[in-house]
Amino acid sequence: MREVREWTAPAERIARKRRDPVVVQTLRSAFAATIAYVIALRLSPEPAPLTAPLTALLVVQVTLYATITNGFRRVNAVVTGVLVAIAFSLLVGLTWWSLALLLLASLVVGRLVRVEEYVPEVAISAMLVLGVTSVGEYAWARVVETLIGAVVGLACNLLLAPPVWVEEAGESIDGLARRLRQLMLRMGEEAAGGTPVDRAEMQLHEARRLDHDIIEVDAALRQAEDSLRLNPRVQDSVLHRVVLRTGLDTLEICTVVLRVLARSLTDLAKARAPDPLFEPETGAALEQVLSEIADAVVSFAVLVTTHLSASAESAEERLAAELRTAAGTRDKLALLLREQAERDPGRWQLPGAVLTEVNRILDELDTEHRTRRLFEELDRVSREQRARMPRLTRLRERLGVTEQLWRNRAGFGGRSR
Numbered sequence: 001m002r003e004v005r006e007w008t009a010p011a012e013r014i015a016r017k018r019r020d021p022v023v024v025q026t027l028r029s030a031f032a033a034t035i036a037y038v039i040a041l042r043l044s045p046e047p048a049p050l051t052a053p054l055t056a057l058l059v060v061q062v063t064l065y066a067t068i069t070n071g072f073r074r075v076n077a078v079v080t081g082v083l084v085a086i087a088f089s090l091l092v093g094l095t096w097w098s099l100a101l102l103l104l105a106s107l108v109v110g111r112l113v114r115v116e117e118y119v120p121e122v123a124i125s126a127m128l129v130l131g132v133t134s135v136g137e138y139a140w141a142r143v144v145e146t147l148i149g150a151v152v153g154l155a156c157n158l159l160l161a162p163p164v165w166v167e168e169a170g171e172s173i174d175g176l177a178r179r180l181r182q183l184m185l186r187m188g189e190e191a192a193g194g195t196p197v198d199r200a201e202m203q204l205h206e207a208r209r210l211d212h213d214i215i216e217v218d219a220a221l222r223q224a225e226d227s228l229r230l231n232p233r234v235q236d237s238v239l240h241r242v243v244l245r246t247g248l249d250t251l252e253i254c255t256v257v258l259r260v261l262a263r264s265l266t267d268l269a270k271a272r273a274p275d276p277l278f279e280p281e282t283g284a285a286l287e288q289v290l291s292e293i294a295d296a297v298v299s300f301a302v303l304v305t306t307h308l309s310a311s312a313e314s315a316e317e318r319l320a321a322e323l324r325t326a327a328g329t330r331d332k333l334a335l336l337l338r339e340q341a342e343r344d345p346g347r348w349q350l351p352g353a354v355l356t357e358v359n360r361i362l363d364e365l366d367t368e369h370r371t372r373r374l375f376e377e378l379d380r381v382s383r384e385q386r387a388r389m390p391r392l393t394r395l396r397e398r399l400g401v402t403e404q405l406w407r408n409r410a411g412f413g414g415r416s417r
Contacts (some may be wrong), residue, residue: 055149
């Protein structure tokens with residue numbers, strides 16, 4: 001058994017490396033650039049047609065959607081720059097003032113033709129073409145090489161299908177949920193035992209730092225969304241994107257509310273110092289409800305990121321049970337806070353704010369709220385698609401792929417996966 005584990009561990013590491021974005025990008029880019037250069041040697045009049053592999057390097061991206069969009073923009077940028085250079089070559093030669101006018105015109109035209117990040121490529125192409133002796137031959141060669149590189153880059157992603165980065169996005173969402181859980185547990189422990197002001201402020205700063213984690217998760221999710229677009233291996237790509245996006249939105253809202261809760265506890269620690277934040281029984285109830293909500297946050301992340309229907313149903317049942325338990329503890333906490341407010345009516349605002357923030361997190365994690373939010377987002381995406389591509393929408397409806405089918409497959413939250 002030990003020998004099997006020793007052989008399995010390297011195999012698992014190799015498998016993970018094969019799916020690593022950096023490894024995939026490196027191998028696909030190198031392969032595409034080499035093939036583009038070999039083809040350009042036969043078709044381009046230039047002795048060293050390096051524009052073709054350069055274009056392939058810039059065009060080939062991790063996802064098919066990014067490859068297509070970048071390929072179109074780069075070809076558009078190069079052709080535009082060549083046309084601007086040809087127009088200038090018919091009027092003036094290469095001088096310092098003609099070069100300045102050429103660059104200015106190229107950058108302006110690049111903005112007008114909407115090549116996005118490839119605006120400098122318009123000016124570069126125009127400058128290189130204008131600087132050669134035989135403008136017409138070099139311009140044609142540069143266009144040919146650019147087309148070769150773009151076509152090869154697109155073909156590489158069509159033949160060597162890029163991976164779907166949903167699993168990596170799911171791991172990021174799960175990691176964010178677990179960091180939320182750890183912070184909730186610490187806040188509950190401190191609130192039950194009496195939180196010094198400096199410790200409360202540290203928890204507030206930690207809650208604020210979660211914004212950076214959300215930015216990283218959002219970047220991973222955007223990559224996953226791009227990998228689902230135009231990918232022939234994925235069915236219901238819109239549904240996949242909506243499930244993940246709405247799940248991250250919910251966790252982001254919970255993060256914001258948790259930051260507000262940390263601020264309320266910090267203000268409460270300042271107001272009550274050096275006394276404890278809550279009476280012993282009330283503090284124990286707050287610790288318990290935060291612990292139960294923390295577990296529910298992780299279950300919610302599992303529900304959002306799971307791939308199998310059976311696992312999704314199990315995660316949904318577990319989440320619903322944890323939310324019911326947390327709601328019962330919340331009701332107990334509400335009674336204790338009310339009794340405390342009756343004994344000390346002048347200091348009820350901050351404890352009341354704590355209860356309000358607990359309620360908000362529970363509402364966001366509620367399965368019915370998630371289902372309603374998911375359907376609203378599906379309706380919005382469906383309306384946008386109908387407005388943007390009416391012919392494709394009519395074709396989809398004729399083939400029977402309707403919005404109702406999306407709803408049936410979506411189920412409740414995780415079953416959409």
